[in-house]
Amino acid sequence: MRLSRKNRGDALARTPQVTSDVEADSVLAARGPSTRSWHRLPVAALLAAGALSTSVVVAQAGGEDDFTSDPAGWDETEAGIPVTDSLTMQKCGTCHAPDADGNLSRISWIRATPEGWAQTIKRMVKLNGLEIEPGEAREVVKYLSTYHGLAPEEAKPVMYLAEKRIQDETIVPNDTLRQTCASCHAFAQPMSSRRSKREWGLLENMHRALYSTAEFIYETPVGGGYDENGGAGDSDGAKPEKQAIAALKWLSENAPLHTPEWSAWRPRIRAPKLGGKWLVSAEMRGHGRFVGEMTIAPREPGSDEYITSTVLRSLKDGSVHTRKGASLIYGGFSWRGSSLGAAPSAAPDDLDSKLRETLWFAPDQTMAMGRWYWGEYHEFGYDVTLRRESGAPVLAAISLDALKTGTKGAEVHIYGANLPADLAAGDIDFGSGTKVAKLVSVTPGEAVVTLDIAANAVPGPRDVTVGSAVLQKALPVYASVDYVKVTPDTALAHLGGIKYAKGFEQFAAWGYSNGPDGKEGTKDDFAIMPIEATWSLGEFITTTYDNDTKFVGALDAASGLFTPNVEGPNPERRFGRNNYGEVWVVATAKNFAGKDGKPLVGRSYLVTTVPTYKRWDQPEVSE
The missing domain is CATH 2.40.128.120 (Quinohemoprotein amine dehydrogenase alpha subunit, domain 2)
Incomplete structure (x- = not known):
């Protein structure tokens, strides 16, 4: 997930590679990862973590309904998903016991993405002695991720994990889930699977057994509540719920094994025809x-x-x-x-x-x-x-990024496929406040028009329509460029070049409109277009002696490409520190100025950190 400025203290310990499957990365991940909760806890509470670190879940008073007993002792009461693939039965069935309904223990009560199942198989090989050839593993992953996978509607919101995007996560529901799940890896990790209540509980058990920090975080009461001796306290004397139980309740309710999406998708599963x-x-x-x-x-x-x-x-x-x-x-x-x-x-x-x-x-x-x-x-x-090109007209893009109100005779190329030869100017529409003055030319893949924009056109993105084909929000119309944003707004780069590879970062400057209400930072603001800018680094002040701009790397003044410095201690730096640091990436607009006549300026927060010295088993499916 994307770093935020308020959490820059963890920045050097966080990398986009720490995104492997929440179950499968257990033994391979580093002991004692940085968590955002620790800096708020007294020393006695931290010492208590050591006493907890070797324990596994111990059965407590209470039953399954109140989530307080050991999930290992729960009976699986939910209907499983039978395993019907012979190769999967052969490779997995020796350890995962089958039942009379065709279920395999554990497996039939989990659904996951291709990356999740691939990582699980790798873990079975490393830790449990599974013998499987690469071709066999691929077939098993194909089967499990199809018939024990996610529905399209479940997979889409967490695709950013498989796409290797670094971004702010907006799906973390509350601080408890941020602590128990998202403090060590992306929250998209658990949300890339669906499990029965017992399986979610067993997943917590595994984390307790393998991570001392997980055990500590799980035992923390919701909302904190530690006193000076490291014990749980509450002002009114009530015993607060532990974060493990709160997280288990939420996951069991919001990411269950059986969902309406899966029930609707399961009978529709078919071999794709994408040719x-x-x-x-x-x-x-x-x-x-x-x-x-x-x-x-x-x-x-x-x-x-x-x-x-x-x-x-x-x-x-x-x-x-x-x-x-x-x-x-x-x-x-x-x-x-x-x-x-x-x-x-x-x-x-x-x-x-x-x-x-x-x-x-x-x-x-x-x-x-x-x-x-x-x-x-x-x-x-x-x-x-x-x-898909299926014979009907389809649109892909237009040549211009945006047009200003009052523009006359702008030449616009519309790119698509199967555009009709008898297309007329009246068949093309760019929305309110626009007029197609002339259809210049048309081929099956491109139409060229001249376009007028009214001086009083309402600012905002316009749909482009060519006959029955529509390209949504294809043409932003703007009255003025009001401010500049730099993307990404927070970024991470890695030192390298001697023994380890560099981790670069590419920045871009975008002009933004305040929208119809004329106020910056409100919901009707919209991105207009990428703009030309001059790029520079600015000091992000954390200590008086940092001078990070001199050491972290170089930012190309024309392109916005950041190249980090080499790794390793630098004798020219105070204390011989590495070349890591925090800086502002500043974009100064070349062609747009504010009301004061000065060029518009935007900036982004960049952390340049050390290489990923140890790569844990990667979750992506092998080629």
């Missing part, structure tokens, strides 16, 4: 927007593995990039693949680099969305949308 041509629109921070086409062909008839050929054209500079790749589909909608450009170079942000593809396909198989990414820390990537 054909797909219209591609993509955007990459610092490189602008792209349009193109992807041809998808099954590796063999009826296969869920595909080979791909993609052509992308930059709308910024007209450069063309071709790619060849391969992929497979899990669950009928989860695309995992890789591709390579025609002529990759050593440049870290080279658009022809070998990349991984993660896409979510809509259940009706008419569109897909996701991220294609690369980099040592997955820091570079395209945001991608695919639209």
